[in-house]
Amino acid sequence: MIALTTPYLWYTTRATGIVTMLLFTAVVALGTLVANRVGGTTVGRFEFNEIHRSLSVIAMVFLVIHILTTILDSYVSTGVISSIIPFTSAYKRLPVALGAVAFDLFLAVWISSLVKLRIKNRSWRFIHWFSWLGYAISLVHAYMVGTDTHHGVGMLLVVACAGAVALAALWRFLGRPTRAAGRTALSPLASPPVVAPRPRVPEAFPRTPPRPRPRGR
Amino acid sequence: MGVIRRTGQFVLRVDPILCDGFGHCAELAPELVHLDEWGYPIISSEPVPTADIGTHESARYAVRGCPRQALHIIKIAPPRP
């Protein structure tokens, strides 16, 4: 394990952290645009989708750099395991744990999207909903780990990103397609309506028995 | 290696249950797909020769670009001589 104590690793961690946050904000916002069927006149709908996909790759790259520089930097003791398993870091246990959880969720979303054509669409959609949760946790991580985000520009950025995504979430919720509730929505929160079965009163057919036929033949 | 021969025909088909009317297919394969008034695709059912590279590529982009993976390309083998 390389033990480096140059401050540049530390600066890179912080910088890539902020960039990752901005990129994922854009990714989530673009995802909302796709879900709400924006586009078709000047910018094509498929183009928003493609930018969403491409940007997510770039965001993941920056996220990986952010994690790698944190691990390599021996100024703060976080190992490889801490990036995936929460609460295994000695330095700032909770914030790093949140970062690990967010990374796990983003990793699941990303890998499921890589194999999207191979898995069922329902499964992919189910996992994709967790991107919202991953993003929320990553914002909390960003604020709590706090070297830059407790004051000044850093805090402004966190608040701006949080606000933007909150608005996007609201717009996504309001613009959701109208379908019978629960059956086509695949979010983990969706469930079919629970209604007691009502007996069907046959409107037109009274229960008169057929005329008895002569027995035996 | 030689020339890649494209034989036979293909048809683009949609699974109407998976389709949610995003409309990306109409943008990516306008030769094959039109949208009805509710945003759902009307796909031409006439087989297209696979040698028509432009249309085939459009169809492949449409299949890849559909957010619900509702599109498939059905290959029709050429009749045996």
Next chain:
Amino acid sequence: MISARTLPRLFANANSRPLSLADHEETFRPTGAVGSLLEELEASGLVGRGGAGFPTSRKVQLLRAQRGHKYVVVNGMEGEPAAHKDFRLLSTNPHLVLDGAEMLASMIGASRVAVCVARDNPAVVNHVERAIHERAPRNHGPSFDLHTPPWRYVAGEESALVHWLDDNESLPQFRPGRPHILRIGRGATLVDNAETCANVGLIGRYGAQWFRELGTAEHPGSVIVSVTGAIDHPRVLEVSLGTPITTILQSVGADPHPQAVLLGGYGGAWLRGEELATPYCNEALAPFDLSVGAGVLAVLPRVACGVTETQRVVRWMAHESARQCGPCAFGLPALAEDLAEVARGGRDGVAAIKRLTDRCAVIDGRGACRHPDGVVRFVRSSIATFSEDIDNHLRGAPCAGSRSSQHYLTVPALEKESELVWE
């Protein structure tokens, strides 16, 4: 023993109570002159009585070719609101239906039979439950399970029924290639209408030749029809295929000179009053683009308004959409609105007719199941058959139905969207 050339067959010895197992075996004692079940079924030419009219022996052959576990499903759902035949059959001769299911199971090698009856009809559920219970002491044959899906128009559709058994949701499934084998889990499934199963039961006891003594050469056997509409109370009766429709209507005392008769079901089409001498069989109805379907004969008298009746039915059919496919979920309500505008008349009505025709062309064939296709067929047939009424409506003149406020096509009450049950 029941004779070949006279009715009733399926309703033999029918009573106000369902036949017990002993009475059933007494009424339908086999003659012993029957060859192999498969050969007899093929020779009989039996076609499905659920609406599609697919040859039963071909379905059986397809399932025989499959490997692994197999199931037989008896479809007693009766999705058509104007039909009551499966309920009546299951309430009078349930054992005949179960016999047929047992024979189908032996032909394809299935070990389990699922009998499906809508839970909204507890009387019929009870009868079937008792019949299954009566057969329980037998040690041979497949095991019978009673299932009660919720009643919906599409719940009786084959793929929706199998999907409910598989995954607890009555939603039709996309079947890209015909023939497509329906599966519960990994087991291939044969779905047959209750009346079809009953006919298999008869063929198994009396043979193909006996079966073909009634009906026509191309459409053999007897069929149970439900007559509704211009009749004092709706009737269910068994008729020989090939009987002229006027004869059927006369025998139950329906309006002898109706405007039109709806054949098949609410996804069917109209036969004009002038053409009612047509024999009731698929080959005679084919030139009119009609078929026997689910055995529904809904009689529309001259005092009724075809436009309003059509609009009410289409509105309900739109409400019964599974809402999985866009053209059906959005297109059918649009058709219902257009029909309402035609009924209101005026210049909007003229535009609405044009829109109707265009929308029918756009919606047809673009759903996963045949529900939108049926509605389109019904709408097109209504536009053609009631052209005079439509003209009257568009001109604002009184139409035939303005003399009567009664409705003749039974349409269940619309439920609230949030209360629709599919599980």
